[in-house]
Amino acid sequence: MSRPAASARSGRRTAGPPPWLAHALRAQRGPVPWSAVVRGGLAAGPLLLAGVLGGRSGLGIMAAIGAMLAGINDRPGSRRASVTRLGVPALAGALGLLVGTYGGQQLSAVPLTLLLTVLGLAAGSVSAVGPVASAAGTQLLVTAAFGAGMALPDTGWQRVLAFLAGAGWLLALRLVLPTPGSIAGDFRFDGERRAVADVYEAVAALLDAVGGAGATARRAALTAALDHAQDTLAGPRLRRYASSAAERRLHAQYAAALPLAEAATALAWAGEPVCARAVHGPRRLAAAVRGNTGTGPLPAPNRSAPALRALDDALLRAAEAFDRAEGAEHRLLARRRSARSAVRAALGAGGREYGLRVALCFGASAAIAQALHQARWYGHQHWYWLPATAVFLVKPDLGPLASRVLCRAAGTVLGALVSAGLAPLLPRPAGVIALVAVCGALLPVAVRHFAALTAVVTVLVLALVMAGGERQAAAGRIGETLLACALVLVVGHLPMPGRRGGGVRARLAAAGSAAHAYLAHVLSESGDRAERWALRREAYRTLAEARTAIAVAAAELPALARHTEGADAVAAVLERLVDTTTACAVHLDDTGRLGPRHVLRLHEALDALEDQRARTGLPTAA
Numbered sequence: 001m002s003r004p005a006a007s008a009r010s011g012r013r014t015a016g017p018p019p020w021l022a023h024a025l026r027a028q029r030g031p032v033p034w035s036a037v038v039r040g041g042l043a044a045g046p047l048l049l050a051g052v053l054g055g056r057s058g059l060g061i062m063a064a065i066g067a068m069l070a071g072i073n074d075r076p077g078s079r080r081a082s083v084t085r086l087g088v089p090a091l092a093g094a095l096g097l098l099v100g101t102y103g104g105q106q107l108s109a110v111p112l113t114l115l116l117t118v119l120g121l122a123a124g125s126v127s128a129v130g131p132v133a134s135a136a137g138t139q140l141l142v143t144a145a146f147g148a149g150m151a152l153p154d155t156g157w158q159r160v161l162a163f164l165a166g167a168g169w170l171l172a173l174r175l176v177l178p179t180p181g182s183i184a185g186d187f188r189f190d191g192e193r194r195a196v197a198d199v200y201e202a203v204a205a206l207l208d209a210v211g212g213a214g215a216t217a218r219r220a221a222l223t224a225a226l227d228h229a230q231d232t233l234a235g236p237r238l239r240r241y242a243s244s245a246a247e248r249r250l251h252a253q254y255a256a257a258l259p260l261a262e263a264a265t266a267l268a269w270a271g272e273p274v275c276a277r278a279v280h281g282p283r284r285l286a287a288a289v290r291g292n293t294g295t296g297p298l299p300a301p302n303r304s305a306p307a308l309r310a311l312d313d314a315l316l317r318a319a320e321a322f323d324r325a326e327g328a329e330h331r332l333l334a335r336r337r338s339a340r341s342a343v344r345a346a347l348g349a350g351g352r353e354y355g356l357r358v359a360l361c362f363g364a365s366a367a368i369a370q371a372l373h374q375a376r377w378y379g380h381q382h383w384y385w386l387p388a389t390a391v392f393l394v395k396p397d398l399g400p401l402a403s404r405v406l407c408r409a410a411g412t413v414l415g416a417l418v419s420a421g422l423a424p425l426l427p428r429p430a431g432v433i434a435l436v437a438v439c440g441a442l443l444p445v446a447v448r449h450f451a452a453l454t455a456v457v458t459v460l461v462l463a464l465v466m467a468g469g470e471r472q473a474a475a476g477r478i479g480e481t482l483l484a485c486a487l488v489l490v491v492g493h494l495p496m497p498g499r500r501g502g503g504v505r506a507r508l509a510a511a512g513s514a515a516h517a518y519l520a521h522v523l524s525e526s527g528d529r530a531e532r533w534a535l536r537r538e539a540y541r542t543l544a545e546a547r548t549a550i551a552v553a554a555a556e557l558p559a560l561a562r563h564t565e566g567a568d569a570v571a572a573v574l575e576r577l578v579d580t581t582t583a584c585a586v587h588l589d590d591t592g593r594l595g596p597r598h599v600l601r602l603h604e605a606l607d608a609l610e611d612q613r614a615r616t617g618l619p620t621a622a
Contacts, residue, residue, distance in 0.1 A: 019400070019554060019555035019556075019561075020400045020401075020402040020403045020406075020555050020556060020557060021402075021403070021406075022555070023399050023400055023403040023555050024399070024402075024403040024406045024407050024450075024451070027448050027449040027452070028448035028449070029448075030448075032445060033076060033444045033445070035177065035178070035179040036074050036076075036444035037441045037442075037444055037445065038177065038441070039071075039074065039170060039173045039174060039177060039444075040071050040074070040170075040440040040441040040442070040443045040444055041437050041438070041440055041441035042173055042440075043064075043067035043068075043070075043071060043166070043169060043170045043173065043440050044064040044067040044068050044071070044166070044436050044437065044439070044440035044460065045064075045433055045434065045436045045437025045438075045440055046437070047060060047063040047064050047067055047165075047166050047169060048060045048061065048063070048064045048432075048433050048436050048464070048467060049433050050063075051063060051064075051162075052429050052433065052467070056154075057429075057467060057468060057469075058152040058153055058154045058468065059154055059158060059159075059162040060162075060467070061152070061464045061467060061468055062097075062152070062154070062159050062162040062163050062166070063162045063163065063165050063166035063169070064166060064436060064440075064460075064464055065143075065146065065163060065166065065464065066090065066093065066162070066163035066164065066165065066166025066167040066168075066169075066170075067166040067167060067169060067170045067440065068166075068440065068443070068457070068460055068461075069089070069090070069093055069139050069142065069143075069167065070086050070089070070090055070166070070167040070170040070171065071170060071440060071443040071444065072443060072447060072453070072457075073085055073086050073089055073135050074086060074170065074174060074443075074444060075447070076191060077191045077195075077228075077231065077232050078190060078191035078192045078195070078232040078233070079174060079175050079190060079191075080192075080232075080233075081191070081231055081232050081234075082171065082174045082175070083171070083175075084132055085132060085135070086167065086170065086171045086174065087167075087171060088132050088133075088135075088136050089132070089135040089136045089138070089139040090139070090163075090164065090167035090168070090171070091136075091164075092136035092137070092139050092140040093136075093139035093140060093142070093143040093163060093167065094143070094160045094163055094164050094167075095140060096119070096123075096139065096140035096141060096142070096143035096144035096147065097143040097144065097146060097147040097156075097159055097160050097163050098147070098156055098157075098159075098160050099115070099119065099144055099147065100116075100143060100144035100145060100146065100147025100148040100149075101147035101148070101156035101159055101160075102147075102156050103115050103116070103144075103147070103148055104147060104148035104149065105156070109367070109370045109371075109374070112148060112366070112370070113363055113366050113367045113370065114363070116141075116144060116145075116148065116362055116363055116366045116387070117359050117360075117362065117363030117366075118359070119140065119141065119144055119362070120141060120355075120358045120359035120360075120361070120362030120363055120391075121355045121356065121358065121359035122355070123136075123137035123138075123140045123141050123355075123358060124137060124351075124354045124355035124356070124357065124358025124359060124394075125346045125347065125351040125352065125354065125355035126346050126351075127351075127354060127355075127358070127395075128345050128346055128348070128350045128351035128354055128355075128503065128506065129342045129345045129346055129351075130342075130345075131397070133342075134395070134397055137358075138391060138392070138395060141358070141362055141387075141388075141391045142388045142391050142392075143163065145362075145366070145384040145387040145388040145391070146384050146388065147159065148366070148384070149366075149369065149373075149382055149383040149384030149385075149387070150382050150384050151382060152468070178190075179191075191232050192229075192232050192233055192250055193250065193289055193290055193292070194290070195225075195228050195229040195232040195233070196229050196233075196250060196253050196254045196257070196289050197286040197287075197289040197290045198225045198228070198229065198286075199222070199225045199226055199229050199254065199257045199261070199286075200257055200260070200282045200283070200285045200286035200289060201225075201282070201283065201286045202218070202221050202222040202224075202225040202226075202261075203222060203257065203260050203261055203264050203282040204279045204280075204281075204282040204283045204286065205218050205221065205222075206218040206219055206221075206222050206264045206265070206268055207264050207267065207274055207278050207279045207282065207311075208279050209268070210264075210267050210268050210270075210271070210272070210273055210274050211271050211272055211273035211274075212273075215268045215271075216268075218268075219265060219268055219579070220544070220547075222261055222264070222265070223540045223541065223543075223544050224544065226257075226258075226261060226537065226540070226541075227541055227544065229254055229257075230254075230537065230541075233250070233251060233254055246292075249321075250289075252321045253285075253289055253318075253321060253322060255321070256285075256314070256317060256318035256321040256322070257285075257318070258533040258536075258537075259310065259313070259314035259317065259529075259533070260282060260311065260314040260315065260318060262310070262314075262533070262536065262582055262585065262586060263307055263308075263310040263311035263314050263586060264282075264311065265579060265582045265583070266306075266307035266310065266582055266583040266585075266586040266587075267307045267308070267311065268579070269579045269580060269582065269583040270305070270307060270583065272305075274302075274308065274311075275302055277299040278299075278302075278308075278311065280298075280299045281298045281299055281315045282315075284296065284298060285298075285315075285318055285319075285322065288322050289322075294322060294323050295318075295319050295322045295323060298315050298316075298319055306586055306587050306589075306590035306591060307583070307586050307587075309590055310586045310589060310590065345506065345510075348502075348506050349498060349499070349502035349505055349506050350502040350503035350504075350505065350506030350507070351502075351506075352497075352498065352502065353496055353498060353500070353502035353503065354396070354502070354503060356496050356497070357394060357491055357492065357496065358391070358394050360491050360494075361390045361391075361393070361394045361487060361488055361491050362387055362390055362391060362394075364390075364487060364491070365386045365387040365389070365390035365484055365487055366386075366387045368386060368483070368487070369383040369384075369385075369386040369387055369480075370383060372386075382465070382470070385461075385476075385477055385480045385481070386480045386483060386484050389408065389412075389480065389481050389484035389485075390484045390487060390488055392404075392408065392454075393405060393408055393484055393485065393488040394488050394491070394492075396503065396549075396552055398450050399450060399552060399555070400552055400553075400555040400556045400557075401488070401489065401492045401556055401557070401560065402489075402556065402557050403450075403555065404450060404488075405485045405488065405489055406451075407449070407450040407451035407454060408450065408451070408454050408481060408484075408485060409481060409482060409485050410451045410454075411450065411451040411452065411453065411454025411455040411458065412454055412455070412458050412477060412478055412481040413478055413481075414451075414455045414458075415454065415455035415456065415457070415458025415459045415462070416458055416462070416474035416475070416477050416478050417474070418455070418459050419458065419459050419462040419463065419474050420474040420475075422435065422459075423462075423466065423474075426466075428466070429467055432463050432466050432467045433467070435459065435460075435463045436460055436463045436464065436467070439456050439457075439459050439460035439463065440460065442456045443456055443457075443460075458477065462474060462477065492560070493559060493560065499563075500560070500563035500564075501553060501563040501564040501567075503549050503553070504546070504549045504550055504553050504564045504567050504618075505564075505618060505619055507542070507545050507546035507549045507550075508546050508550075508567060508570055508571065508574075508618055508619055508620065509619040509620075510542045510545070510546070511539070511542040511543045511545070511546040511571065511574050512574060512609075512619060512620040513542075514535070514538045514539040514541075514542045514543075515539045515542075515543070515574050515577050515578050515581070517535055517538075517539070518532075518535040518536055518538070518539040518578060518581055519577065519581045519602075521535050522581050522584055522585045522588065523584075525588060532585060536578070536581075536582060536585075539578045539581075540578060543571060543574055543575055543578065546567075546571050546574075547571055550564065550567045550568050550571055553567065554567075554568065564618075565616070566612065566615065566616030566618060567616070567618055569612055569616070570609070570612045570613070570616060570618050570620060573605060573608045573609045573612055574609065574620070576601075576605045576608070577602075577605040577606065577609060580598065580601045580602055580605050581602075583598060583601075584598050584602065
């Protein structure tokens, strides 16, 4: 080996921290969500105050826990979407609290451990369905641990009602209090306008990057913007259609962005830079969405190519939708997720593997915690911390395993030290209640990094322990957290039935099936464009989900990361196939037949996909 080559390889090895450590050091950025901070400050603290003033501090603690867990799920988005994002996990948490409370009261240690293990298996499998299901599974297990391991004088149904009251109070604040988006315009729409406007901005950014090195990243950003807008608009409703003219108009504006995104993707696939004025149209549309105004005259792009003509036509149709006084009756293009597909995801390879790991971690941690409790190691009546910590640690949503363990340990130590330092200084109960309120306000900012979230939750829970009259338990929490970290690390590396990397394989299979369904529809030359756009959305969305799972798996320790080697290459080929399919759809609309370049690129993508499947053994379709 030559010296320069050896030096280059050595440079690559020492260029930066390992992926799992880089993930632990990385935090989300963005403006402070002041409306969420206000909601957090008005949630857990006042609820605890009400319980203390009413002489029912136990119920106040449980209501504060409900508000705390709901606050962790209080993310940016529309009011309508928040009903599902906060409400479904809260209901699952109430069920877990009920099962845990009565199980802890009626069962001895061994049957209770078996019950919690089965609960972990079910919750872990369901978590594979999607983000809301994952949050619901987490709350189910955390509250089951609280119910079984937290000694409070109240009955099970009283605990459940108090928990639901706390979560419901935060949800009510989310629905009632104004936000910056609603103050600037219609109160009913706080996140919807911004989400739709971001789609048009993402289209403009992609057009601006066509022919450059950043086009692929801009196309991925467009997919993320479309996903967020789709989720924001498609919250729960009593009717299948939008109920007001303003809402129908907003939905029509979102629908008008779909052909624009399609044309922009086709232009990016062609790789030929477009004229500068082509970018101005989508940006004017974005400004019109934000200001709820008309578009005015739009600059027409050059019509020298099929994709440019498609872009021009889409701009004209968008202008008509924007300038219409009242939106037409427009059905939401919601994501198609049947109950059958949800069951398939839960019972598939990814759901089974994750369910087994959660069950083993949750059951083993509950058994160890009860053994320590029986041995009087704790010095108090609560043993919930160890299994509740294991639940958060085993969640791949929060990053690679080693990163989660490091962040959880660091956050717990920091939170426990802060709590131990504040405990002698706080007047009781006013100071403790104020600390709970401050922690509730910090939650929306802390969720951007797992270590910060852990620190805030640790201080909040220890404050609730003090509010319940228990002595300061910071040192014990650190020991239990480190024990949970060791347990989850061991379980994470244990062999399981079936092939490893089930989550990544399931995501890739779903993305491959969606890509082939989209290709088949386009090649059938069906005139149903709404169906085509829905299939294209599903293809890009499942690809984005696969990319996220692959990125987390690739950042694991080498012993785990090797099980999904090659997955990124498979996803890249699938993206080429979907991009080419989009370009084919636009070309067929314009000419009625595929050109030689399109046919060649399709065959190349399909051949490369088959080659990657044979080389890696990873699925390319369900």
